[in-house]
Amino acid sequence: MALVLYDTWQRALVPFTPSSRTAVGLYCCGPTVYDYAHIGNLRTYLFEDWLRRALEFNGHAVRHVINVTDVGHLTSDADSGEDKMEKGSRRHGRPALEIADYFLAAFRRDWERLNLLPPAVWCRASEHIAEQIAFIGDLAARGYTYRTDDGIYFDSSRIADYGFLARLDRDGLAAGIRVDSGQKRTATDFALWKFSPVGVRRQMEWDSPWGRGFPGWHIECSAMARRYLGDDFDIHCGGEDHIPVHHSNEIAQNQACHGGRGARRWMHGYFLKVRPEQGGEAGKMSKSSGDFLRLDSLLARGFDALAYRYLCLTAHYRHQLEFSWEGLAAAQTALDRLREAAADAPDGGQPDAALMARFALEIDNDLNLPRALALAWEVARGPLPPAERRATLLALDAVLGLGLEHWRREDAPARARELAQSREAARGARQWQEADRLRAAIEEMGWRVDDTPAGPRLMPRRLPG
Structure with missing residues (x-):
């Protein structure tokens, strides 16, 4: 069976064919580093890590690029409100770039704790202003931009299928607007470059052909994906919340600039749901309240970071997962027992070919990780000789990423x-x-x-x- 992956654009499972013989281009929307990542954010990065591991399991080299948003992400997706980095700077009483460095370092610690593979490129928006200005210049030259009092905007009416990724009803959106859109011509238009407010000194602003200011949120991903992967690459990933706005706008920019969507396939991980009594807001995990569950919240209660990774393996990436402390405790117990099964066996065996073939079928079926995990338990509890059992579990773990090979039993007092x-x-x-x-x-x-x-x-x- 060939690797089959879901494409949000087509709303269908599609066999994966790489665009290049050298490496699969994989671009993933990374953190906005004005605060810590919450465990809902981390579920998306886990999905992307499993995707990369599945690609490598199938023999593909992967050029994995992750952006870091440290400028331009406003508190509202409707191009209003304050830049999240400036707001974070004021809240913490430290310079914006210092805040960005601090929270990026915290994010990367979480990354390592969860055994996520390091990307080929971490690209920060603030370090790619020239690329963003050049991309906006290309859009302007093609007639896709217009100027308002507060910035340069993208004219979404010029894109015939704008919002197709999210199946947006653009006419319905326009009819339903109940707020002042300022000088935007169409409700779905969005900022490419925002002018610095008159009389307000920003920490993060740059000169441009249109005036001093800063880039909008969406332009950074189009510009940096082009820089590191080109205009035609394989897969673009993010959370399901990116579908209606951020990724729809990225695609529109790409279509206007070079005629393609940028990525051939768009893939999305779904939300982690946390009930209020479990420590979250009603509904999806969110940073907006300022009170959310971090990976450190789990570690502080004695859980292993990889127990959270195990918990996320129990649900398909295109299904929402409900977090509970009881569920995490069960995941911790299961992980410990799987570790014991791998540790209580000698090295030197060979993976069982039949079980590996069955595992490949589950992985290649749009990352059916719950079924793949069940196969790992079949190995752990089955009749394989100990050395063969260990070799098979470690081979499966190349995709699961639970760190079984390096685990050592903790001695009780x-x-x-x-x-x-x-x-x-x-x-x-x-x-x-x-x-x-x-x-x-x-x-x-x-x-x-x-x-x-x-x-x-x-x-x-x-x-x-």
Whole structure:
């Protein structure tokens, strides 16, 4: 079976054919670095990592490019409000670029904790102003821009199928407008270059042919994707919230500039849902409230970063996933047991060919990772010889990315081991109440007892909530 991936543009599963013999071009919308990433953001980057690993599993080299938005992303997608970086600078009382450096470093720490493969290029919007100005200049030369009092705007009416990615009803949008659109000609027009407000000194502004100011949010991705991948590359990724505005506008810019969409295929990861009682707002995880779950929030409760990666493996990337502390605790337990299955075997075996072929079918079916994970459990619990079991699990983990090869068992303290031995003796004597009491005492120390055919094992205990 050939690798088949969903294309949001076509709303269909389509066999993947690379545009180049050298490397697959993969562009992923990265963080706006005015605050920490939340775990909903991180789910999207996990999906993109699994996509890259699947491409490499299929023998493709991948040129993976991630942008970093450190200018131009306003607090409203409707080209109004304050630049998020300027707002973050004021909130933290530090220069905007210093804020960007700080939160980018925090993001990259999360990246490494989740075992995400490093991209070929991290490209920051503030370091590619010349490319963005040049792209806007090309659009102006082709007659796709107009000037207002506050900036240079893209004329979306010139694109016949504007919004097709999101199946937007452009006429319905225009009829439903209930706010003042200023001097925008059409509701779906968007800013390419914003002028610095008169009498207001911005930290991040540049000279341009149209006046001093800063780029809009959407132009950076078109310009930087062109710089590093060209005008015709393979895959552009992002979250589902990018479909109606950011990616629709990117595509319009690309069509106007060079006649193509930029990427041949557009792919999107879906939201993480968090109930208020679990520590989030109602609905999708969002930064807007200033109170959201970070990866550090999970680590502070004793969970492993890779337990969150495991949790995200349990749902397809095109399905929304509901987060709960109980679900994360179950993922932690499952991950620990999968690690044990890989660790309790010698090296030197060969992956089982039949199981690898079945795994490939699931991966190639639009990244059916829940089914691929189920196959890993079939290996862990099955009759394969230990060395072959380990080799197969590590081969599967090249895609799953759970770091099984490098995991080492954590030693329990001596007192917990003594209690476990006493509990085993109580079980042997059929003293079930005493065994339960000893189990509870072990759990109070932060460990749990897993009863296995080889005897009891102690594992770190992570508590939900």
